Amino acid sequence: AARAAPAPSAPAPAATASAAPAPERKRATSAGGAKPAKPVTAVAKPKPKPKPKRATTTTAKAGEVRATPAPAPTPRKAAAPKPATAEARETAPAVGPQITQALELAAVLAASVRDEPAPAAAPAAVEASPTPDVLQALAAPAPVAAERAPAEPVASKPAAASARGGRPAGVPSTPRGSRRGVFGTRRKGQQPKRPPVVDAVAAGAVATALVGRGLSAPVAAALLAEVTDHLLPFTDGADLRAAARSALARRIPVPGPPPVGGRSVAFVGAAGSGKTRCAAGLAAAYAAASSLPVAALTLASPDRGAQLAALLAGHGVDVEPHATPDSAAKRIEALRGEALVVLDTPGVSPGDAAAIAELAALLGSLALDETHLVVPATLSAVAAQELVERLAPLRPDGVAMTHADATGHVGAVVELACATRLPLAYVNDGLALPGALRPADPTLIAERMLP
Numbered sequence: 001a002a003r004a005a006p007a008p009s010a011p012a013p014a015a016t017a018s019a020a021p022a023p024e025r026k027r028a029t030s031a032g033g034a035k036p037a038k039p040v041t042a043v044a045k046p047k048p049k050p051k052p053k054r055a056t057t058t059t060a061k062a063g064e065v066r067a068t069p070a071p072a073p074t075p076r077k078a079a080a081p082k083p084a085t086a087e088a089r090e091t092a093p094a095v096g097p098q099i100t101q102a103l104e105l106a107a108v109l110a111a112s113v114r115d116e117p118a119p120a121a122a123p124a125a126v127e128a129s130p131t132p133d134v135l136q137a138l139a140a141p142a143p144v145a146a147e148r149a150p151a152e153p154v155a156s157k158p159a160a161a162s163a164r165g166g167r168p169a170g171v172p173s174t175p176r177g178s179r180r181g182v183f184g185t186r187r188k189g190q191q192p193k194r195p196p197v198v199d200a201v202a203a204g205a206v207a208t209a210l211v212g213r214g215l216s217a218p219v220a221a222a223l224l225a226e227v228t229d230h231l232l233p234f235t236d237g238a239d240l241r242a243a244a245r246s247a248l249a250r251r252i253p254v255p256g257p258p259p260v261g262g263r264s265v266a267f268v269g270a271a272g273s274g275k276t277r278c279a280a281g282l283a284a285a286y287a288a289a290s291s292l293p294v295a296a297l298t299l300a301s302p303d304r305g306a307q308l309a310a311l312l313a314g315h316g317v318d319v320e321p322h323a324t325p326d327s328a329a330k331r332i333e334a335l336r337g338e339a340l341v342v343l344d345t346p347g348v349s350p351g352d353a354a355a356i357a358e359l360a361a362l363l364g365s366l367a368l369d370e371t372h373l374v375v376p377a378t379l380s381a382v383a384a385q386e387l388v389e390r391l392a393p394l395r396p397d398g399v400a401m402t403h404a405d406a407t408g409h410v411g412a413v414v415e416l417a418c419a420t421r422l423p424l425a426y427v428n429d430g431l432a433l434p435g436a437l438r439p440a441d442p443t444l445i446a447e448r449m450l451p
């Protein structure tokens with residue numbers, strides 16, 4: 001008899017067929033790949049429950065691909081070097097040791113610029129200068145990667161700087177207290193030795209001589225420091241005294257050369273300072289040897305120019321007294337540019353402000369070419385400075401040092417000219433006419449102060 005056919009089980013295969021794709025989708029999702037795009041008519045799956053905040057996700061619109069949450073970044077492993085071909089092994093240089101040497105050299109140079117302890121380098125890499133192969137490898141494009149030794153891994157990123165000193169991590173440093181520069185190693189804070197080229201006894205003798213001639217101790221010390229630091233290298237035989245004379249002469253200010261042709265000159269100062277003798281000395285010197293005619297004038301003189309006339313007697317110079325500034329101004333204007341006009345003014349007391357203001361107004365109306373303040377060499381540095389300050393309304397153009405024959409302490413007037421930058425125009429040394437008054441010569445003054 002025929003066997004009865006087994007009962008059909010149609011629903012079971014259908015269920016099995018519909019459930020088959022589920023594991024495949026699950027595997028694709030777990031692998032981290034993106035889901036394939038579905039048609040708009042596809043049945044949407046229920047939304048998963050919210051998860052803790054991680055990387056930003058992108059909401060997919062209809063017809064677009066939905067991005068899955070980005071996985072947390074993991075450190076990349078160093079890429080294994082690709083084996084080079086036989087041809088590359090023969091032609092490519094061994095860039096591994098060269099790049100290491102270049103990095104160590106760069107760390108040394110950077111540390112020397114930052115004034116920090118430099119990293120210690122391998123003896124073969126730093127002790128010798130960089131080879132031409134290193135410089136060529138740095139300047140040329142990156143060569144073909146060569147096979148490296150297993151003990152020399154290639155880092156994917158530059159080594160991080162250490163928290164102390166900013167050196168690349170993994171590079172040892174030199175012992176504290178020393179640093180390596182581009183040209184060698186020297187101790188930190190070590191100063192170059194100063195050569196003992198200055199004799200202390202000779203320096204003391206020079207400073208004592210300058211102070212003994214009227215120069216103040218601070219100015220003498222500053223002058224001596226300039227000599228020992230800068231002038232001795234250019235002085236024959238390193239002569240300290242000769243270098244000090246040269247330095248002093250360079251510091252003394254003097255006026256420039258006078259203009260071609262005639263000019264008008266006035267001497268102002270206190271009574272008894274020697275201003276009348278300066279006027280007589282200048283007029284007698286020009287009358288003796290100059291091609292210019294000379295005119296001597298007195299302005300509001302109490303003796304109407306008698307003292308000046310007595311000094312110039314026998315020198316061929318007539319003295320013209322003027323009681324008012326108007327008459328003196330007309331005479332000066334008539335002789336301007338054609339003769340030397342010397343003007344003797346009445347003496348004023350440094351404490352009489354009214355007399356100083358009146359004389360300043362008289363001089364302002366004359367439009368003189370030069371006005372020189374007479375300062376006796378016998379004054380102290382403090383008294384000379386006070387005289388210049390109180391007679392400043394007279395607006396002097398320079399200083400005339402008088403009574404230089406009465407003392408050897410001429411340093412006070414020299415220091416006054418250097419401090420105020422008033423040019424030292426004339427020096428009156430003696431009573432001879434002509435000959436006592438001469439233009440100031442810085443070299444002669446320096447030799448007088450430091451023989």
